[in-house]
Amino acid sequence: MQLPGLETWIAAFLTLACMSFLYKDNPFFRFAESLFAGISLGYFIGITLNQTLVPNLIQPLHRDFAQNWDLLVPGLLGVLLYMRYVPKIGWISRYALSIYVAYYIGLDFTRRIHGEVLPQLARAIVPLTRFDSHTIFYSLIFSLGVFSVLIYFFFSKEQDAVTRRIARLGIWFLMISFGAAFGFTVMGRVALLIGRLNFLILDWIYPMVGLG
Amino acid sequence: MAGMLDKLLSLDRRWIFLLVLLCVGTPIVMPIGLPVTTTGSTRAAFDYIESLKPGNYVWISFDYGPSSAPENDPMAEAFLRQCFAKKIRVIVCAFYPLGGLGLATNSLAKVTAEYPNLRYGEDYVNLGYKDGAAAVMRRLGEDIAEAFPADVRGTPLAQLPIMKGLRSIRQVQLVCSVATGVIGEYWITQVHSQIGTPIIIGPTAVAAPKYYAYLNAGQLVGMLGGMKGAAEYEKLLAARYPDMAHFYQSTRGFTATKGMDGQTVIHAVIILFILVGNVAYIMSRRAAQKKGA
Amino acid sequence: MNLEFGRLALVFLFAIIPVVGIALGINSPGLRARIPLFVAFFAGTIPIISLYVPKKFLSGPTGMSPRLDQWLIIVYAFAILLGVVNVLQNSTRKIVRRESGWPFSIVLLAGLFVTGGAGVYGAISRKGITLLPDGTATPFKWIQDQFFQPLQSTIFALLAFFMASAAFRAFRARNTEATILLLAGGLVMAGRVPLLEFLAAPFPPLQPAAAGASQALGKLTEWIMDTPNGAAQSGIIIGAALGAASMAIRVILGIERGYLGLGRGE
Numbered sequence: 054m055q056l057p058g059l060e061t062w063i064a065a066f067l068t069l070a071c072m073s074f075l076y077k078d079n080p081f082f083r084f085a086e087s088l089f090a091g092i093s094l095g096y097f098i099g100i101t102l103n104q105t106l107v108p109n110l111i112q113p114l115h116r117d118f119a120q121n122w123d124l125l126v127p128g129l130l131g132v133l134l135y136m137r138y139v140p141k142i143g144w145i146s147r148y149a150l151s152i153y154v155a156y157y158i159g160l161d162f163t164r165r166i167h168g169e170v171l172p173q174l175a176r177a178i179v180p181l182t183r184f185d186s187h188t189i190f191y192s193l194i195f196s197l198g199v200f201s202v203l204i205y206f207f208f209s210k211e212q213d214a215v216t217r218r219i220a221r222l223g224i225w226f227l228m229i230s231f232g233a234a235f236g237f238t239v240m241g242r243v244a245l246l247i248g249r250l251n252f253l254i255l256d257w258i259y260p261m262v263g264l265g
Numbered sequence: 266m267a268g269m270l271d272k273l274l275s276l277d278r279r280w281i282f283l284l285v286l287l288c289v290g291t292p293i294v295m296p297i298g299l300p301v302t303t304t305g306s307t308r309a310a311f312d313y314i315e316s317l318k319p320g321n322y323v324w325i326s327f328d329y330g331p332s333s334a335p336e337n338d339p340m341a342e343a344f345l346r347q348c349f350a351k352k353i354r355v356i357v358c359a360f361y362p363l364g365g366l367g368l369a370t371n372s373l374a375k376v377t378a379e380y381p382n383l384r385y386g387e388d389y390v391n392l393g394y395k396d397g398a399a400a401v402m403r404r405l406g407e408d409i410a411e412a413f414p415a416d417v418r419g420t421p422l423a424q425l426p427i428m429k430g431l432r433s434i435r436q437v438q439l440v441c442s443v444a445t446g447v448i449g450e451y452w453i454t455q456v457h458s459q460i461g462t463p464i465i466i467g468p469t470a471v472a473a474p475k476y477y478a479y480l481n482a483g484q485l486v487g488m489l490g491g492m493k494g495a496a497e498y499e500k501l502l503a504a505r506y507p508d509m510a511h512f513y514q515s516t517r518g519f520t521a522t523k524g525m526d527g528q529t530v531i532h533a534v535i536i537l538f539i540l541v542g543n544v545a546y547i548m549s550r551r552a553a554q555k556k557g558a
Numbered sequence: 559m560n561l562e563f564g565r566l567a568l569v570f571l572f573a574i575i576p577v578v579g580i581a582l583g584i585n586s587p588g589l590r591a592r593i594p595l596f597v598a599f600f601a602g603t604i605p606i607i608s609l610y611v612p613k614k615f616l617s618g619p620t621g622m623s624p625r626l627d628q629w630l631i632i633v634y635a636f637a638i639l640l641g642v643v644n645v646l647q648n649s650t651r652k653i654v655r656r657e658s659g660w661p662f663s664i665v666l667l668a669g670l671f672v673t674g675g676a677g678v679y680g681a682i683s684r685k686g687i688t689l690l691p692d693g694t695a696t697p698f699k700w701i702q703d704q705f706f707q708p709l710q711s712t713i714f715a716l717l718a719f720f721m722a723s724a725a726f727r728a729f730r731a732r733n734t735e736a737t738i739l740l741l742a743g744g745l746v747m748a749g750r751v752p753l754l755e756f757l758a759a760p761f762p763p764l765q766p767a768a769a770g771a772s773q774a775l776g777k778l779t780e781w782i783m784d785t786p787n788g789a790a791q792s793g794i795i796i797g798a799a800l801g802a803a804s805m806a807i808r809v810i811l812g813i814e815r816g817y818l819g820l821g822r823g824e
Contacts, residue, residue: 064708071712075282075719087662089709091669093363094642096706098670099677099698100362103687104394105635108415109628123565126573127629131636138643144583144590147818148576151594153637154817155602155810156630160399160455162602162806163609165799168454168484173792173799176482191785195481198789199796206797223793228735230790232742233782234474235729237491238721239747241336241470243289243531244492245715247524248335250290252708255519274727281726282719289718297759299752300769302776331707332714362638364710367702370688393688397634400627403605407619411628417688459609477783478791490783493750529751531722536744536753538726543740546730 057260065257068249173199198226270545281538288534292526299529301522306480307497310465310487313439314344315505319352322437324462326452327357327372328398329445330364333469338372339495339521340467341443343502345376350506354427355389356437358413360401360448366394366417379512386416386425393417398448399455405434406460434462439486443467449476453484467494492528495521562620568629571600591820595812601626602810642670673701742782749779 057065070085110128113121133149136142177199179192204216205223212220317323325344329337348355357373359365373391377383385391392413395401404412409432410422422428434440440462442452449466457464463486468476470491480488489498499522503510513520579593608616608623617623649663676698680687687698695703731737748754754775758768808814 060704063704067708068712076279083662084665085709087665088669089713091666092673092706094645095670095673096363097639098674099680099687100366100394101396101635101638102677102681105396107681110632119559122559123569126569127632131633134636134640145580147594148597150818151598152572152601153633155598156605157399158806158809159602159605162606162803164454165803168458169795169799172482172484173796177792195785195789198786199793202790202793203797224735225738226786226790228738229742229782229786230474232739233746233787235743236746237470237473239535240491240528240750242718242721243528244336244524245711246289246718247527249712249715251293251519254293278723281723285719285722299756302773304780331710334711396638397631400630403627407624418686474787475791477788478795481784481788525751529753529756532747532751533753533756535722535725536747539729539744542726542729543731
């Protein structure tokens with residue numbers, strides 16, 4: 054019989070502390086919650102420093118400054134972001150923030166148009182050369198769904214009798230999707246619980262009672 | 266009858282919690298072994314990797330954290346096992362900041378231990394985590410080493426035999442993103458749409474409904490939706506590779522297939538909850554209408 | 559010294575102009591808002607234009623766009639840590655003022671400093687934050703495996719209980735739309751798992767029929783996911799993408815300024 058190690062006991066205690074919230078809010082849960090928040094933030098520091106700032110900024114500057122001298126600029130821009138916490142000169146951080154936000158939103162623009170609008174529209178345009186059951190139940194219903202949902206989301210013009218009906222159909226399509234999403238979400242959340250109970254039962258309780 | 270249902274509906278929710286706990290826990294102690302049926306999107310993913318040749322490159326991105334590990338870990342490990350069994354070279358990275366790298370390290374350690382002949386840096390590599398996934402993916406199209414100058418251990422990419430001659434993600438035959446959130450979408454909308462690399466997504470069940478739209482539009486080679494998708498993949502893998510069947514059927518170790526027992530029981534209970542709740546609702550509405558009349 | 563055009567152009571746009579802007583802004587507050595918007599225009603347009611205009615100075619290996627991508631990976635890393643400062647300020651204030659629940663702020667800060675410290679140690683000692691060459695875990699990885707992983711997964715697992723409770727108390731067929739939602743949800747939940755086989759398990763003669771019905775239900779679920787759900791998601795994606803693209807244009811052109819803490823007229 055091999056008893057569970059210290060690591061397993063720590064993980065089991067933290068798991069139970071979190072689960073104790075199901076009975077009622079209590080100091081064990083609040084301890085676990087605060088610890089989780091703190092460790093998460095510390096995790097950000099560790100991972101960002103080791104995996105991005107060291108290999109992509111510090112090491113290139115250290116190894117070959119002449120080749121990478123320009124990386125000083127993003128490094129300084131990064132530091133500039135923190136000037137927002139200095140009230141008198143907080144406006145200086147706007148330079149770094151504007152570059153950061155505008156660049157990523159520019160990338161987002163290309164992603165959305167190339168990767169979402171064009172392929173999704175292309176999928177909704179279907180040939181109706183054959184009018185068989187597959188065309189009706191897959192292509193036609195699909196196109197009708199996309200069209201009606203888009204009409205529902207069109208807020209620039211007041212809806213008339215016709216568009217209101219199409220929009221209603223769009224709502225029904227959305228409801229089917231939300232219902233399906235609910236079903237999938239139940240599955241996802243239960244999967245997490247299965248993972249935790251699996252740990253508690255197989256890795257903690259079983260070894261304790263000699264079944265491990 | 267209506268009074269009884271009303272009483273049932275006003276039950277302290279902690280009883281419901283206890284029932285959920287028992288329904289999920291019991292199949293772990295007493296497995297049922299329910300069958301798993303496969304779907305087209307999972308088979309397409311499996312067949313695509315099967316069609317690759319030894320020496321090809323597959324890029325596996327760990328875009329999830331512990332918050333969805335029971336769903337995503339089995340997917341990632343199944344991809345790794347299939348690639349290693351087929352002698353496909355694997356490049357691993359992580360874009361999910363809160364725990365993606367740790368899970369990638371753990372899964373790699375676990376699966377590579379099953380294949381003692383594999384050599385780090387030749388057959389597989391872990392490039393680690395990187396901030397700014399959208400910007401990184403742009404660089405992957407031109408020069409991988411500019412985005413990932415070194416692997417997770419700090420070894421420059423030029424010193425790794427697996428990276429010799431591999432400059433761009435265009436040369437990679439497939440990207441498998443095991444994803445919990447938006448990063449899987451980045452792989453589709455940025456790497457597939459702008460660079461053209463084929464993509465397989467293994468999303469969490471919560472994210473899966475959205476990915477059906479990308480799958481429909483031909484932007485994905487295949488998809489594994491949540492724990493069910495992972496269980497389907499395990500079934501396909503066990504059928505194709507008898508060596509792995511033993512692992513997936515053994516009583517030790519967590520697999521998605523085993524998790525499906527608990528899923529089935531709890532789904533039955535939740536459907537029952539919905540039915541009971543609605544019967545009570547309809548009856549109380551009728552009673553109110555009668556009173557009003 | 560590498561003086562490629564791309565690098566020099568970027569340094570001019572995103573270092574020299576900001577430095578000049580800061581110098582001018584000290585004495586004229588009006589410029590504190592205008593020059594950042596001017597800089598944002600270039601930061602936003604370079605990644606877009608480089609995709610459509612294959613000019614060497616822009617998207618070539620020595621052009622502006624590839625180097626800007628590398629720069630912004632670094633800036634992102636700094637940005638992701640901004641929240642840490644906020645939490646530090648709030649928690650410290652709570653402790654100093656002895657506000658309610660202040661001992662938990664100490665726990666939070668302890669978690670932050672110990673984990674962050676292990677990360678800094680990994681960087682300074684060059685041991686990293688994953689596994690050591692002998693396969694043992696670094697302090698950072700140990701904290702991650704024993705503390706961070708169980709905490710994160712359990713906090714999210716709690717949602718399963720609340721979903722079940724909500725299904726019991728709130729999921730009602732109050733009107734047509736809610737009924738459609740409920741039916742779709744019920745069908746998908748039943749069709750994604752071997753529910754009928756499970757229910758028929760105590761009755762062996764019913765098992766073949768249950769297996770056949772389960773397959774049919776599975777196919778119906780796949781159709782729901784592919785077609786009506788796929789269509790609705792496609793509509794949502796197109797709508798949201800067009801919204802995001804127009805927002806991108808507003809930011810790049812300086813019409814949308816809220817992210818800089820500025821109103822319309824500033």
